[in-house]
Structures are given as C-alpha cells and as structure tokens.
Amino acid sequence: MRRYETFVIMDPDLSQDQRDQVAQRVEELISQMDGFLVLKDDWGERKLAYDIKKRSRGYYVRFDYGGLSPLVNEIERFFRIDDRALKYMTVLLDKAVDLEKIKAEKAEAASKAEIEKASKTVPEGTETAPVAGEAPVEDPAPVETPAPVEDPAPAEDSAPVEDPAPAEDSAPVEEKPQEDVAPSSDESDSAANETPLKNPEEA
Secondary structure, eight states: OEEEEEEEEOOOOHHHHHHHHHHHHHHHHHTTTTOOOEEEEEEEEEEEEEEEEEEEEEEEEEEEEEOHHHHHHHHHHHHOOOOTEEEEEEEEEEEOOOHHHHHHHHHHHHHHHHHHHHHHSSSSTOOOOOOSSSOOOOOOOOOOOOOOOOOOOOOOOOOOOOOHHOGGSOOOOOOOOOOOOOOHHHHHHHHHHTOOOOOOOTT
C-alpha cells in the first residue's frame, strides 16, 4: 500500500453542506477501493495565486490516505467531472507503508485531540481526573520563605553612652578684673632704683 495526499480547491461560493457532500464522496471512494483515510484537513478559504475559472479565491481541503494507484485515478476522475472542484493535485508521500502503523498513529492523534478538547471545555477551578496511563501531576511543594531576621537586642554594655553632665569645674569661669597688687619687695627695689634722678636745681 502507498500513501498519498490529494489537495482539492473548491468553489468558495459553495455552502458547507455542498462541501461536505464532496468530502463524503471522496471518503466513500477510499473505503470502497480498500484504502484507508488517515486525515481530512480543511484549510479554509484562501486567496489563489492566479484566477481559476474566474475565481480569485478558493476553499482548500487536503486528504491524507493510503491506497493503490486505481484509487488515486478514481478520486481524480471524480474531481475532473465535478464542477464544484476548481483544481486538484495528488502527491505520493510513501511508496510502501505499514497500515497498522498508520492506524496506530491515527488513534494516537485522535486521543490527543480529545484530551485537548476536554481540557478546553473544563471550567477553571475544577479538578480533572487523571487520564489513564498518565501519572497524576502533583502540585509542587510550597517553597518556604525564610523569616526576616530581626536585629538582635542591644546588649547592656553596648547601650548608647549619654554625654555626661558638665562637671562643676567645667562651668565657664568668669573673668574677674585684675586688682592693683602691691609690688613685691624686689619689684619695689627695682622700681626705686629705676626712679629718675631729680634735677639738682629742683632740689
């Protein structure tokens, strides 16, 4: 079995029901001719690189499937005669594939999609049951923040030293006026010796 992907560009003016009819016909052909549909991927409406049948936009759909060349020929024949398809193209992805492996990949992708869908629909604040095969995720232990370190109480010896009261001796000394002090005997003698001599005429 080979693996193919077929792109089809549909008329953008089609309704959703008409697009679904085209996709359903392709799926029927795959199942009738012993193929296996891996994925149907809607790319949506996009601008075309050039106008096709006077259309500047188209609706893209991608089919990923496994099968043989007769299946590819039948799908392309259907697109060729159906006016709803503007253009199509088929690409060979793998010449030899394991069908069981493809089915396992599809089942895994489907389970992941269901889990993501369920997680989006669960309202916030509610607890969800753990998925089978997955270990429950435990909340991380709260991290303890260290208590703020208080400044140690000041020791008695380290108490702030107050400025001592000014001593009595340190009081400002008033300056007293100097009293006339009698000169000492030595000073009197020197003063006498230094007395100027009177003029003899005055004597």
